[in-house]
Amino acid sequence: MKHALVAAAVVAVAALLAARAGVQAQGRAGPVEASVTDDKGKPIEDAVVSLMSPGAPAAAPAPATEVMDQHDREFVPYVLPVYVGARVNFPNRDNIRHHVYSFSAPKKFELPLYIGTPAAPLVFDKPGVVALGCNIHDWMLAYIYVLTTPHFAKTAADGKARVDGLAPGAYEARVWHPRLRGDTEKTGKPLTLAAGEPAQVAFVVSLKTEWRIPRRPIDPYRER
Numbered sequence: 001m002k003h004a005l006v007a008a009a010v011v012a013v014a015a016l017l018a019a020r021a022g023v024q025a026q027g028r029a030g031p032v033e034a035s036v037t038d039d040k041g042k043p044i045e046d047a048v049v050s051l052m053s054p055g056a057p058a059a060a061p062a063p064a065t066e067v068m069d070q071h072d073r074e075f076v077p078y079v080l081p082v083y084v085g086a087r088v089n090f091p092n093r094d095n096i097r098h099h100v101y102s103f104s105a106p107k108k109f110e111l112p113l114y115i116g117t118p119a120a121p122l123v124f125d126k127p128g129v130v131a132l133g134c135n136i137h138d139w140m141l142a143y144i145y146v147l148t149t150p151h152f153a154k155t156a157a158d159g160k161a162r163v164d165g166l167a168p169g170a171y172e173a174r175v176w177h178p179r180l181r182g183d184t185e186k187t188g189k190p191l192t193l194a195a196g197e198p199a200q201v202a203f204v205v206s207l208k209t210e211w212r213i214p215r216r217p218i219d220p221y222r223e224r
């Protein structure tokens with residue numbers, strides 16, 4: 001009798017654990033597979049796809065620490081999307097000095113001529129687009145895109161991006177790119193995510209043509 005009771009209790013606990021595991025497995029929506037192309041179907045790289053839940057603000061994760069490298073007299077990456085509050089390090093991996101600056105409203109700053117990594121990372125606590133330049137190398141250009149949602153991903157060369165770890169529910173998906181023609185706010189597409197099911201979203205966007213300052217031959221006087 002006693003054994004039967006113990007066995008019944010074990011079965012009940014096992015059933016409870018199995019049910020809980022099932023709920024956890026179903027608790028997340030499947031990944032959101034996004035694609036970004038131009039109107040000719042050409043994939044667009046370095047676009048940032050983000051998802052926001054209009055009803056329920058996303059739980060704020062702890063601020064991340066991100067990296068904007070300088071390597072071979074270029075910024076790497078060209079586009080760095082971050083969640084608002086992120087700290088960003090600016091290591092200089094070249095053996096010459098860079099002088100990084102931004103005139104953009106969400107983060108105006110200057111890192112005067114330096115080699116190595118500045119001691120303290122910079123905090124990006126206002127949403128928006130921050131364009132980076134270098135006083136020594138005019139062609140150096142990159143963007144830090146500060147988002148108010150932690151749910152985002154950047155497209156690879158195939159124009160595809162994948163956003164994982166979302167709770168089921170109603171979202172709005174948006175796309176941003178440094179050369180996007182028009183407003184990111186107007187790219188919004190409603191997307192309803194169900195537990196355990198993947199979803200797709202496709203953006204067709206138009207990019208402005210870009211004029212970039214060409215790379216100059218290395219000037220030893222300016223690089224002293």
Ligand SMILES: [Cu+2]
Pocket residue numbers: 073097098099134135136137140
């Ligand atoms: Cu530089």
